[in-house]
Amino acid sequence: MDREAWRQPLAGWMGHAAPFAFTPEYQPADGIARFLCGTPPVLSLAALECGVDTLLAAERVGGLAAVRAKSLALTDLFITLVESRCAGQGLTLVTPRDHDARGSQVSFAHATSGYPIVQALIARGVIGDFRAPDVMRFGLTPLYLGYADVFDAMAAVEDVIISKAFEAPEFQRRHAVT
Numbered sequence: 001m002d003r004e005a006w007r008q009p010l011a012g013w014m015g016h017a018a019p020f021a022f023t024p025e026y027q028p029a030d031g032i033a034r035f036l037c038g039t040p041p042v043l044s045l046a047a048l049e050c051g052v053d054t055l056l057a058a059e060r061v062g063g064l065a066a067v068r069a070k071s072l073a074l075t076d077l078f079i080t081l082v083e084s085r086c087a088g089q090g091l092t093l094v095t096p097r098d099h100d101a102r103g104s105q106v107s108f109a110h111a112t113s114g115y116p117i118v119q120a121l122i123a124r125g126v127i128g129d130f131r132a133p134d135v136m137r138f139g140l141t142p143l144y145l146g147y148a149d150v151f152d153a154m155a156a157v158e159d160v161i162i163s164k165a166f167e168a169p170e171f172q173r174r175h176a177v178t
Contacts, residue, residue, distance in 0.1 A: 008035045020177065021132065054143055070142035071104040074150055078106050078140055081154040089161050094135055104141060109134045116171035117160060118178055123171070124156040130178035 007028065013019050014036040017027040028034035058067055079093060094107040110117055111134050118130040129137040140150065160166055 006034075008037070010037045012037060058143070067142050071140065072099050072102075074140040074142055074145060074147070075102065075104065075106050077147060077150050078138065078154065081150070082106075082108060082157060085154065085158045086161050091161070105137055105139045107131075107135050107137045110136060113166055115174065115178065116166040116168075119171040119175075120160045120166040120168070121153075121156055124160065126153045126156045128178075 008015055011026060011028060011034070015029055015034050017029045017034075029036070055064070055067070058064070062069075075095070079095070079097070082091060083093065090110050090112070092109045092111075094109050095105070096102045114134045114136045115130045118128040118136050121128050126138075129139070131137060138153070165171075
């Protein structure tokens with residue numbers, strides 16, 4: 001039996017050949033990577049305690065309700081700014097406008113250049129995420145982002161899209177992770 005025929009009995013996302021392709025069929029990664037399991041390492045999970053402590057500390061300023069209200073305000077602001085400053089640039093809101101149907105992220109689609117736009121933004125310090133075929137996702141985490149951060153990010157988004165900076169060759173090359 002060759003090593004490529006070996007299978008991990010607990011196969012999952014982390015051992016997939018293309019985890020960000022989100023295909024319905026599981027394709028194991030090449031080599032030893034196919035044996036990665038879908039559960040994060042225990043030591044990495046220890047950092048989760050800090051996040052829980054941060055959320056618990058928010059109790060003194062309104063708790064989860066206050067966090068949720070700020071989340072909605074940040075996402076509403078980002079949506080409004082993108083739609084007003086980048087109108088006519090091929091962006092389509094994917095995220096639901098209904099507050100009850102959305103979380104703390106905003107997704108826009110761009111039919112031809114979503115990936116390079118995200119790469120150009122990352123180069124400018126605005127960390128987005130790309131999902132094929134055309135979705136750009138932006139997390140607006142209310143525990144450590146403020147309104148000024150949204151305006152700063154929007155300045156980068158507007159510049160990258162209006163100037164077409166994303167057309168530069170360095171933003172066209174696909175990476176394993178966006």
